[in-house]
Amino acid sequence: MSGKADTSDDAILSAYLDEELSPDDTRRLKDRLAGDPELARRLEQMRNADLAVRNVFDAADERPFPQSVLELLTDKGANSPQVRSEEGNVVRFPARGLRRYFQAPIAIAASVALAAGFLAGDIVRRTLDGDVGVGPSLYAGTIPPTSELHDFLESGVSGAPQVLASGVSAKLLLTFENRDSDWCRQLQLAAETGSVQALACRRNGSWEMEAVAFDANASPGSDYRAASSGSLPALEAAIDEQIGSGEPLAPEEESRLISNGWRKPDK
Amino acid sequence: MSDRRQEVIAILPNIRRFALSLTGSMADADDLLQATVERMLDRGLPDDAAMLPYSLKTCRNLWIDEIRAQKVRQAAASSGDALLSGSTTMCGEQQALGEISLGEVQAVLAEMPEEQRAVLELVAVEGFSYREAAEVLDIPIGTVMSRLARGRTTLVERLRN
Numbered sequence A: 001m002s003g004k005a006d007t008s009d010d011a012i013l014s015a016y017l018d019e020e021l022s023p024d025d026t027r028r029l030k031d032r033l034a035g036d037p038e039l040a041r042r043l044e045q046m047r048n049a050d051l052a053v054r055n056v057f058d059a060a061d062e063r064p065f066p067q068s069v070l071e072l073l074t075d076k077g078a079n080s081p082q083v084r085s086e087e088g089n090v091v092r093f094p095a096r097g098l099r100r101y102f103q104a105p106i107a108i109a110a111s112v113a114l115a116a117g118f119l120a121g122d123i124v125r126r127t128l129d130g131d132v133g134v135g136p137s138l139y140a141g142t143i144p145p146t147s148e149l150h151d152f153l154e155s156g157v158s159g160a161p162q163v164l165a166s167g168v169s170a171k172l173l174l175t176f177e178n179r180d181s182d183w184c185r186q187l188q189l190a191a192e193t194g195s196v197q198a199l200a201c202r203r204n205g206s207w208e209m210e211a212v213a214f215d216a217n218a219s220p221g222s223d224y225r226a227a228s229s230g231s232l233p234a235l236e237a238a239i240d241e242q243i244g245s246g247e248p249l250a251p252e253e254e255s256r257l258i259s260n261g262w263r264k265p266d267k
Numbered sequence B: 001m002s003d004r005r006q007e008v009i010a011i012l013p014n015i016r017r018f019a020l021s022l023t024g025s026m027a028d029a030d031d032l033l034q035a036t037v038e039r040m041l042d043r044g045l046p047d048d049a050a051m052l053p054y055s056l057k058t059c060r061n062l063w064i065d066e067i068r069a070q071k072v073r074q075a076a077a078s079s080g081d082a083l084l085s086g087s088t089t090m091c092g093e094q095q096a097l098g099e100i101s102l103g104e105v106q107a108v109l110a111e112m113p114e115e116q117r118a119v120l121e122l123v124a125v126e127g128f129s130y131r132e133a134a135e136v137l138d139i140p141i142g143t144v145m146s147r148l149a150r151g152r153t154t155l156v157e158r159l160r161n
Helices: A008-018 A023-035 A037-061 A067-073 A108-126 A134-139 A148-155 A233-243 A252-258 B003-021 B028-045 B050-074 B103-109 B114-125 B130-137 B141-159
Strands: A084-085 A090-092 A101-103 A168-177 A182-189 A194-203 A206-214
Touching: A008 A023, A008 A037, A008 A090, A008 B141, A023 A108, A037 A182, A037 B103, A037 B114, A067 B003, A067 B028, A067 B130, A084 A252, A090 A233, A148 A168, A148 A182, A148 A206, A168 A233, A182 A233, A194 A233, A206 A233, B003 B028, B003 B050, B003 B114, B028 B050, B103 B141, B114 B130
Parallel strands: none
Antiparallel strands: A084 A090, A090 A101, A168 A182, A182 A194, A194 A206
């Protein structure tokens, strides 16, 4: 490598990276960058350094939040037997036996616990009519069969976003058969307070929430399109666990299945 | 019930990251996060738009006024649960960074002065403008600029190999 680096331009490069230079200074710097490969490389190194810093903090985000903090912010937290975070990583999803344990390695895992018990509760609550209580049934995992969310899961087509009556934006992402031969669907829900992705599976005619992940990238109030595209890591983990060696359904298979009332078409 | 608390939930990750930039340690960041949330609930939550800057200011004030001194005293006994813990997992995107490993960056950040680290976190990670960062940290904009530049210089120099 050549000798000691020239750091005299670091201040201006730094401000340029943050788009905090005046228009004149920006223009001048751009001209210099075009003609000075060393300077351009310095800028690139700075950009990479920023990215590296972001990665450190993203990695830190993977840890669950302390239960004590979550309890401060929810009514249910302190007393809820349904949502518990054990050993930081394994989140026990409400009720019903071993099948409901899943490992969500990302820390949104704790937010999953939280979202499942609260934030998602609020989002899903908005999709219901009248006084069908979501709270208890979401905590128990089952989506009320008279709810709009149930209808959406039951007959919605993957890929087409839909605004539900409450103003919540919903989109189904994919449909697959899990290891227990239940049909499962991944969906995104965006409301004013935030955005979640969820995995619901159909058993005996009702849909049950298997996993919910809070989308930390979608800030409250932003519209649906600001939600993360693609699967949130916590959801991917839950899906991987459930899907086994299967594949998501192709659109035509999905629509056949839906019109067949979720019974497998005869071959 | 008031759903202002939900807005706090939504920004817990932001507050915790900032707390981590101040404390340099995961465990301390969690403690500071807890104290921050308690303080905010005690004092009442501000209106919508102000929630994030308010929470970060509360966090910073708590750190400086109350918590930092305790933590410094405890520091001698603390084990490696810092920013630099090797226990964080790396996913594909992080590995795509190429030659810079997560551990290297963590080490550089850990040794960086807290004041530089905090500005770097607010601007490079949270995406705050200089003005917003200056507001949260209660420092002039010029100071934001110079701390950022120094922090980045350090990172570039140390990570260059």
